[in-house]
Amino acid sequence: KNNLFNGERTEYYPNGKVYKKERLINGDFEGAQEYFKEDGKPWLTANYKNDELHGKTLIYVNGTLSVTKIYNTNELVEIIK
Secondary structure, X not given: OOOOOOEEXXXXXXXXXXXXXXXXXXXXXXXXXXXXXXXXXXXXXXXXXXXXXXEEEEEEEOOEEEEXXXXXXXEEEEEEO
């Protein structure tokens, strides 16, 4: 719409597994952005509001949740290990 991407965009590794799922509104990140390792395990989930980090960012090691970072309009407010 108006040359700006709206909706979900998915990219894949050469092996066919999902690399990332991004959600955009008017070309800006909105909602959960999900990234995966080549073996399909989760790597990172970051939540956005109006193209800024907002809410929880989940960081995974070997597919297991390792760290949660909480953001408020791009400002890091808490780290939970």
